[in-house]
Amino acid sequence: MAATFHGVGATVAALSSSSSPSNSFGSKKLLSSPSRSFSVRKRASFTVVRSDGSVNFDLNSKGRRAQQLIANAVATKADSSPVSSSSKPGHELLLFEALREGLEEEMERDPRVCVMGEDVGHYGGSYKVTKGLATKFGDLRVLDTPIAENSFTGMGIGAAMTGLRPVVEGMNMGFLLLAFNQISNNCGMLHYTSGGQFTIPIVIRGPGGVGRQLGAEHSQRLESYFQSIPGIQMVACSTPYNAKGLMKAAIRSENPVILFEHVLLYNLKERIPDEDYICNLEEAEMVRPGEHVTILTYSRMRYHVMQAAKTLVNKGYDPEVIDIRSLKPFDLYTIGNSVKKTHRVLIVEECMRTGGIGASLTAAITENFNDYLDAPITCLSSQDVPTPYAGTLEEWTVVQPAQIVTAVEQLCQ
Amino acid sequence: MALSRLASSSSSSSRFADLLKPLCSAISLRRPISTDTTPITVETSVPFTSHQCDTPSRSVQTNAKELLTFFRDMALMRRMEIAADSLYKAKLIRGFCHLYDGQEAVAVGMEAAITKKDCIITAYRDHCTFVARGGTLLEVFAELMGRQAGCSRGKGGSMHFYKKDSNFYGGHGIVGAQVPLGCGLAFAQKYSKDEAVTFALYGDGAANQGQLFEALNISALWDLPAILVCENNHYGMGTAEWRASKSPAYYKRGDYAPGLKVDGMDALAVKQACTFAKEHALKNGPIVSVNLPHQLEKTLVFFITHFSVYVNCVIFLMPKAHQATEYNTLLEYCACFKLFYILEMDTYRYHGHSMSDPGSTYRTRDEITGVRQERDPVERIRKLILSHDLATEKELKDIEKEIRKEVDDAIAQAKENPLPESSELFTNVYAKGLGVEVYHQNHGSEYTGGHERSFGADRKEANFISFDPTHTVKKPCENHETAEVERKSPAFTG
Numbered sequence: 001m002a003a004t005f006h007g008v009g010a011t012v013a014a015l016s017s018s019s020s021p022s023n024s025f026g027s028k029k030l031l032s033s034p035s036r037s038f039s040v041r042k043r044a045s046f047t048v049v050r051s052d053g054s055v056n057f058d059l060n061s062k063g064r065r066a067q068q069l070i071a072n073a074v075a076t077k078a079d080s081s082p083v084s085s086s087s088k089p090g091h092e093l094l095l096f097e098a099l100r101e102g103l104e105e106e107m108e109r110d111p112r113v114c115v116m117g118e119d120v121g122h123y124g125g126s127y128k129v130t131k132g133l134a135t136k137f138g139d140l141r142v143l144d145t146p147i148a149e150n151s152f153t154g155m156g157i158g159a160a161m162t163g164l165r166p167v168v169e170g171m172n173m174g175f176l177l178l179a180f181n182q183i184s185n186n187c188g189m190l191h192y193t194s195g196g197q198f199t200i201p202i203v204i205r206g207p208g209g210v211g212r213q214l215g216a217e218h219s220q221r222l223e224s225y226f227q228s229i230p231g232i233q234m235v236a237c238s239t240p241y242n243a244k245g246l247m248k249a250a251i252r253s254e255n256p257v258i259l260f261e262h263v264l265l266y267n268l269k270e271r272i273p274d275e276d277y278i279c280n281l282e283e284a285e286m287v288r289p290g291e292h293v294t295i296l297t298y299s300r301m302r303y304h305v306m307q308a309a310k311t312l313v314n315k316g317y318d319p320e321v322i323d324i325r326s327l328k329p330f331d332l333y334t335i336g337n338s339v340k341k342t343h344r345v346l347i348v349e350e351c352m353r354t355g356g357i358g359a360s361l362t363a364a365i366t367e368n369f370n371d372y373l374d375a376p377i378t379c380l381s382s383q384d385v386p387t388p389y390a391g392t393l394e395e396w397t398v399v400q401p402a403q404i405v406t407a408v409e410q411l412c413q
Numbered sequence: 414m415a416l417s418r419l420a421s422s423s424s425s426s427s428r429f430a431d432l433l434k435p436l437c438s439a440i441s442l443r444r445p446i447s448t449d450t451t452p453i454t455v456e457t458s459v460p461f462t463s464h465q466c467d468t469p470s471r472s473v474q475t476n477a478k479e480l481l482t483f484f485r486d487m488a489l490m491r492r493m494e495i496a497a498d499s500l501y502k503a504k505l506i507r508g509f510c511h512l513y514d515g516q517e518a519v520a521v522g523m524e525a526a527i528t529k530k531d532c533i534i535t536a537y538r539d540h541c542t543f544v545a546r547g548g549t550l551l552e553v554f555a556e557l558m559g560r561q562a563g564c565s566r567g568k569g570g571s572m573h574f575y576k577k578d579s580n581f582y583g584g585h586g587i588v589g590a591q592v593p594l595g596c597g598l599a600f601a602q603k604y605s606k607d608e609a610v611t612f613a614l615y616g617d618g619a620a621n622q623g624q625l626f627e628a629l630n631i632s633a634l635w636d637l638p639a640i641l642v643c644e645n646n647h648y649g650m651g652t653a654e655w656r657a658s659k660s661p662a663y664y665k666r667g668d669y670a671p672g673l674k675v676d677g678m679d680a681l682a683v684k685q686a687c688t689f690a691k692e693h694a695l696k697n698g699p700i701v702s703v704n705l706p707h708q709l710e711k712t713l714v715f716f717i718t719h720f721s722v723y724v725n726c727v728i729f730l731m732p733k734a735h736q737a738t739e740y741n742t743l744l745e746y747c748a749c750f751k752l753f754y755i756l757e758m759d760t761y762r763y764h765g766h767s768m769s770d771p772g773s774t775y776r777t778r779d780e781i782t783g784v785r786q787e788r789d790p791v792e793r794i795r796k797l798i799l800s801h802d803l804a805t806e807k808e809l810k811d812i813e814k815e816i817r818k819e820v821d822d823a824i825a826q827a828k829e830n831p832l833p834e835s836s837e838l839f840t841n842v843y844a845k846g847l848g849v850e851v852y853h854q855n856h857g858s859e860y861t862g863g864h865e866r867s868f869g870a871d872r873k874e875a876n877f878i879s880f881d882p883t884h885t886v887k888k889p890c891e892n893h894e895t896a897e898v899e900r901k902s903p904a905f906t907g
Contacts, residue, residue, distance in 0.1 A: 114604065140604060146634070151593035151627035158534070158597020161582055164604060185587055186594060193573040194583065195566035196841040231842050254844035 090273045096266040098240035099129045102247035103167065105276065107137055110165060113251055116143040116152055117169030117206075126171050127207060127266050153179035153204070157186045157256075160202040165251060173208030173260065174220035187256045188231035203250045205259035209300055209350055210398050212264065216386035219394075223260055223327050224356040234327040235281055236260040236299040240270040242325060245279025253281060260327070262300045284331040290320035293344040293408055296335060296361060298324045301348045301399060308404035317408060319346075327357050330364055339365060343374040344411050348399055353381040378407050449477035453801060457682035458793070464664050466671035466754075469689040473681040477803040479525060481812075483680050484794045486524075487517040488813050490541040491791055492820045493550060494764070497540065497557060500824065501768045506557045509586075510571045513541040515678075515763040518790035519644055520545040522683025523612060527691060530607065534582040534595040535614035537572035538644075538762075542614070546581035548574065550823035551830075560830035567833045568841070580609075589615060589622030592641065596628040599639035610638040610694045612687070618649025620663045629755075633670055638694045640687075641667075642756045644677065650766040651775045664757035677758030678788040690754040761788065 093101065107113045115130055121144040124131035134142040145152040149170065156166040170176040176183065183204065190198050210219040223234055233255050237243035243261070250257035279285075287302065288309060297305045302323050309319050320338055324331060339345055345365060349358040358379040365377055380399045387397050454472050461468040494514040500506045513520070516538070523533070524545040535542050540553055548564060556563025557571055565573050565584075572586040582598060585591040595613025602609050619625060620643055632639045643663040647654050654661040664672030671693075675686040761784045765772025772781070798804050 143635070146627070146630055148624075148627035148631065150624045151596070151631060154590060154593025154624065155597035155600055155628065155631065158582070158594035159601040159604070160597075161594070162532075162598055162601040162605075164601045181587055181590055182593065186585070186590060190583075191844060192841045193565055193569040194575040194577070195564065195568055197565070197575050197577040198582075199844045201844075233843070 088271060090271045092269060092271045093240060094266065095237075095240045095243050095261075095268045095270075096127055096129050098244040098270070098272060099237075099247050099261070100131065100133070102244035103130065103251070104133060104136070106248055106251040107133065107141065110251075112163060113165045113167065114141045114143065114159075115167045115169065116145050116156055118145055118147055118171045120144060120169050125169070127261075127263075129261075129266075130169070149175050149178040150182060154182040154186065156202050156204075157182055157190070157200055160200045160256075161190065161198045163201075165201045165203075167203045167205060167251060170204065170206030172218050172220075172263075173206045173222040174217055176204065176206065176222060177220075177225070180225070183226065183232070183256075183258075184229045188229040191231055191255075199254045200256045201251075201254050202256045203247075203253075203259060204256070205247070205250075205261060207261045207263040207266070209260075209262040209264065210382070210387050210394065213389055213391055213394055214263070214387075215389050219387035221351045221356070221382070223258075224351040226258055227328050227357060227360060231256065232328065233257045233281055234260065235325055236262075236327055238262070238265060238299050238302045238323055238325070240268060241272045242279050242285060242323075244272060245277055246281065246325070248276075249278040249281045252278065257281065260299065264300055265303075279325070282326045282329060282331055284334040285323040285325050286334070287321040287323050288319065290318040290342070292318045292342060292412055293320065293346055294335070294338040294342045295319050295321045295346045295348060295404070295408070296324050297321065297348040298327065298357070299350060301350050304399060304401045305348050305404055308401035308408070311401065311405050312408055315405075315409075317412060319408060324361070330361060332364060332368060335361075335365065336369055339369045340372050343372055345373065345377045346404070346407055346411055347377065347379040347381075348404055349379070349381050350398055351381055352384045353379075354384050356381050375411055378411055380404060380407055449803070450479075452476050453480070455681055455797060457676065457685065458679045458788075459676040459682070461682070461686065462664070462674040464662075464667070464672035464674075464755075465669070466673070466693075468673065469685050473685045475681060475684075477798075477801075480794060480798050480801075480803060483521050483525070484791065484798060484809065485812055485816070486521045486545065487680070487791045487794065489550075489816045489819070490514070490517045490520065490544055492813075492816050493544065493553060494540065496820050496824060497554075498764065498768065500554070500557065505828070506571070506768075507559075508570055509537065510557065510768040511538040511766065512764040512768070513538050513762065515784070515789070516644060516646060516758075516760045517541055518680040518793075519614075519642075519677050519683055519758045519760055521790075522680040523642070523687045525680070525684045526687035527612070528609070529579045530609040531691070532580040532582055532595070532598045532602070532609065532611040533614065534591050534598060534611065535584070536588065536591055536616060536619065537584070537586050538616075539572070539574045539584045543574040543576060543581060543584070546576050547579040548576050548581070550820060551826050554824050554827035555830050558827055558830075559832060560827055561833050561837075562827065562830045566837065566841075568837065589619040589624050591615065592619070592622070592625045593628040595641070596632045596637055596639050599632060599637040600635065603635075603637055608695060610640055610691050612640050612642050614642045614644055616649065617643060617645040617647060617654045617661070617663060618652070618657065620645075620666065621658060626666075629667060629670060633667075640690045640694055640754045640756060642758060644758050644760055646760050646762045648762075648766070648775065650770065653775060662757075664755050667755040670755055672755040672757065674757045674759060676788075677760030678784075678790045678793065680790055680794060683758060686756055690756055694754060 103113075103115065107115075115133060117125075117130070119126055120130040121134035121139060121142045123144070124134075130142060134144075153168055153170075153176065156168040159166050170179075187200055187202060187204070190200055208220060208222050210221075223236065226232065226234060233250075233253065235246050235250065235257060237246045237259065246259060250259050284296075287306065295305050295309075302321070305319075305321055309321055312319050320342055322334060322338055324335070347358040347361055349356055349361075351357050351359075353359070358381050362377045362379050366373075380403060382398050383396070385397060388394055452474050453476055455475055457471045457473060460471055491514050494512040497506060497510060497512060501510050520541045527533075529547070533542060533546060540557075543564065544550070544553060551562055552564040553574070555561070556565055556567060556569060556574060559567040559570065561567055563569070565575060569575070569584065572584060574584040575581060582594065583591070585594070592613050592615050595611050598613075599611040601607075602611060613628075615622075615625065625641070628639075629641065631637075632641075645654065645661075645663055649657050660666065662674075664674045666672070673686055673690065676682045763772075763781055763785060795809055798809065799806060
C-alpha cells in the first residue's frame with residue numbers, strides 16, 4: 001500500500017509543475033488540458049481516505065480488502081499507530097491541517113497571497129485552518145477583520161483587482177450571504193464587464209453544510225445559491241489530499257474560486273505526499289471505479305456513499321463512485337465517460353432538492369448524455385426544509401447511507 | 414478665420430487640417446498661453462468646512478496652463494454628456510445612462526491633484542471620470558453604443574467603464590458596492606507599499622449604505638490610504654437628501670474620521686481639498702509618547718498642523734510620570750494627520766438621475782437654472798480665465814468649437830465601429846487559458862459565417878459527443894437532427 005501511494009505521489013509530483021514561483025505556465029498546462037492529464041490523473045487520484053488511520057482503499061488492486069467502515073463522516077480519534085507513519089512516505093495530517101499547509105505553502109511561494117477573515121489571525125481561525133499563520137506572516141498578510149462580510153469581501157475583491165491574491169474566509173459559508181452582492185456582481189462579473197481588463201484571483205473559502213445540530217442558519221449549503229453566478233469557479237474538497245491540492249490550485253488560479261469545505265470533515269486524517277502538488281480545479285475524482293451504476297457526489301456525502309458502497313458490494317452491486325469536486329463547471333468529461341459505461345446515474349448531494357447542485361447536474365447530464373441512460377437519473381438531496389436542531393430530525397434532513405443503498409437497488413432493477 | 418473653418422469642417426483629411434492648423438493660429442494670432450506656468454493664486458468661492466481636522470487654505474495655487482486645461486476638459490465633458498443625451502434619445506444608447514454634466518469640476522479637480530498611480534473608483538456616473546483618467550472619446554461612445562472599440566469591448570455599458578492602465582477601477586452599478594472595493598484598492602496600495610492613495614467616490618444616496626460604514630471602519634482601523642469622496646448632488650435619484658438622510662452632513666459621518674466639505678462646483682477647491690487629503694492620507698509616522706510643557710506642546714502642534722507635509726515622524730519623549738490623559742489627547746490630535754479622509758463635494762447635476770428621469774419632478778426648473786447661472790463649473794473657470802486675461806472670449810469659443818467637432822468625430826467613428834462578434838459572448842467569463850478554458854470549435858458554416866463558436870465551460874462534452882465535426886450544419890429547425898444539435902450547442906447564431 002505504501003509503495004502504491006508512493007507511486008501516486010511521484011506521478012502527481014511529475015505531473016504538477018515545479019514549485020518555483022514562475023511556474024504559472026506549467027500550472028496552466030496542467031489546468032487547461034484536463035483530458036490529457038486525466039488519464040494519468042486517474043491512476044494518481046486514489047481516494048486514500050484514512051479516517052482513524054486504518055483504511056487504505058486501493059482502487060487498482062484486484063482483491064478488495066475488508067475495510068473498516070467510516071461510521072460517521074467525522075473522524076475524531078487520533079491516529080492510533082504513530083509508529084507506522086515514519087516508515088511510509090508522505091505525512092499524515094488532518095484535513096484542516098492540510099488546508100493550512102496548502103495555504104502556508106502558497107503564502108510562502110507568492111508574497112501577494114494574503115488571508116482575510118474573522119478571527120483568522122490572532123485567534124488562529126475558528127476551525128484552526130489559519131492557525132500560526134499570523135505569527136509567521138504578520139498582521140498585514142493575515143488580517144483579522146471586523147464582522148462585516150459585505151465590506152471585507154468587497155475589499156478582497158478590490159485588492160484582487162490590483163493583483164493581490166486574497167483568500168477570504170467566511171467563518172461559516174452561510175455568512176457569505178451578506179456578501180452576495182460583492183460575490184455575484186463584482187467577483188464574478190468584473191472580468192467580463194471590464195472587457196478582460198481585470199482578473200479577480202480571489203479565493204473565497206469557508207465551511208458549510210449540515211453539521212452536528214448547529215441550527216438552521218449555520219447549516220446552509222451555499223453552493224446552490226452561488227452556482228448560477230457567471231465567472232466564478234466552485235470546488236468542494238472532501239479529503240485532506242484534495243483539500244490541500246484544491247486550495248493551492250485555487251490560489252494559483254486567475255479566476256475567482258469558491259472553495260467549499262465541510263464542517264464535519266475537518267478532522268479527517270490522511271497521508272498526503274510531501275511533494276508540492278495541486279489538484280486540477282475542473283476535474284472530478286474517481287473514488288471507486290465500477291460497472292453497474294455511477295454515483296456522483298461531493299463533500300461529506302462522499303462518505304455516506306462509500307459507506308453505502310460497502311453494503312452494495314456485499315449485495316453484489318458494483319457502483320462507480322465519482323467525487324465531482326468541481327461544482328462549477330462540472331467535469332462532464334469524466335462524468336460522461338462514466339455514464340457511457342454504466343448507463344445509470346445516481347446523484348447524492350447535500351444541497352436541497354430545489355435548485356441544488358444535483359438539480360443542475362441532472363439537467364446537464366440529461367442534456368448531454370440522454371442517449372446513454374438506461375434509466376432516469378435519481379437525485380438524492382437534502383429535504384427542502386431549514387435544518388432542524390433536534391438530532392434525529394437533522395439526520396432525516398440529509399441523505400443517509402441506507403437511502404443510497406435503496407436508491408441503487410431501485411435504479412439497477 | 415475662413416481657413417480655420419475650413420480646417421475644422423474637413424473631417425475627411427486630417428492631414429489637410431493639420432497643415433492648416435499652424436496657418437490658422439498664425440492668422441488668429443493666438444497668444445502662447447497654453448504652456449504658461451507662472452503661478453496664479455485664486456481664492457476658492459466658499460471656505461472649506463471641516464470635521465475633526467483643520468481646513469486647507471482658501472488660496473489655491475494654479476497657473477494659466479492648468480486653468481485652460483480645466484476649461485478644456487470640463488467643456489469636453491459637458492459636450493460629451495450632452496451628446497450622449499442626444500444619442501440616447503436617438504436610441505443608439507440603451508439601458509441606463511447616468512450623466513455627469515454639472516459635476517465636471519469634481520472629476521477635473523481631483524485629477525489635477527493626483528497622479529495616475531493613485532486609484533479612483535466610482536459608481537455608475539462614470540463617463541467623465543473615465544475621460545479625466547485618460548479615456549478617449551471613442552472608447553466612451555463606442556462603449557455606450559455597445560461596440561467593439563468600447564473600453565470594455567461593448568460588454569459593460571454605461572455603468573462599467575474601466576481603465577486599468579491609469580488605475581481607474583470603474584464603473585459600478587450597485588449603489589455603494591464600490592466603496593469596499595475602493596478600500597480594498599487602498600489595502601493593496603498599503604500592502605505593496607505603493608505610496609499612492611485611493612479615492613473611492615460615492616453619492617449622497619449611497620452614503621446611507623451599511624457597507625460604507627463597514628469599509629470606513631476597516632480602513633480607519635487598518636490605516637489604509639483611502640479617501641472617501643461623497644459627491645453630494647443633493648438627490649438620490651428622486652429623493653432629496655433631507656428626505657433620505659437624518660444627517661445630510663456627509664462629511665461628518667465618519668465620526669472619528671476627519672472630514673472636509675468642499676464646494677464641488679469649484680474645480681480649484683476640489684483640487685485643493687484632494688491635495689490636502691492625499692498628503693495627509695500618505696503620512697504615517699511612528700509616534701512614541703510624550704509629555705511636554707504646555708507651551709512646547711502648542712508649538713509642536715502648530716508645527717505639525719502647518720508643516721505637516723514635511724513631518725514624517727513625530728517623536729515624543731516621555732518622562733516617567735506622564736499624564737495619561739494628555740498623552741491620549743495629543744495622540745488623538747496627531748491621529749488626524751495620519752490618514753483616511755472623507756471629502757464631501759457639494760455639487761449638482763443638471764440632468765435627471767438617468768435618462769429615464771426628467772429630473773424635474775422632484776426639483777424645480779428654477780433651481781436647476783439657478784445653479785447653472787450661479788455655480789456652473791465651466792462658467793466659473795471661464796470667468797477666471799477672462800478676468801485674469803489668460804485668453805480672449807473668442808479663443809475660448811474656438812476651443813469649444815474644437816471640442817464640439819472632436820465629440821462629433823468620435824461619435825461618427827463610434828457609429829462606424831462594429832458590434833461585438835457572437836463569440837465575444839463567451840470570452841472573458843473566465844481568465845483565458847487558465848482553469849476553465851472556453852471550448853472553441855472552429856467551424857465555418859453558413860449561418861455562423863465562419864466565426865468561431867464558443868461553448869460554455871461545462872458543455873465541453875457536447876463537442877465530443879453530439880457535435881460531429883463532419884456534420885453539415887443546416888439552418889435551424891430544418892430537420893430534427895439539426896434542432897437537436899442546436900439544443901446542445903446554444904451558441905449557434907442565426
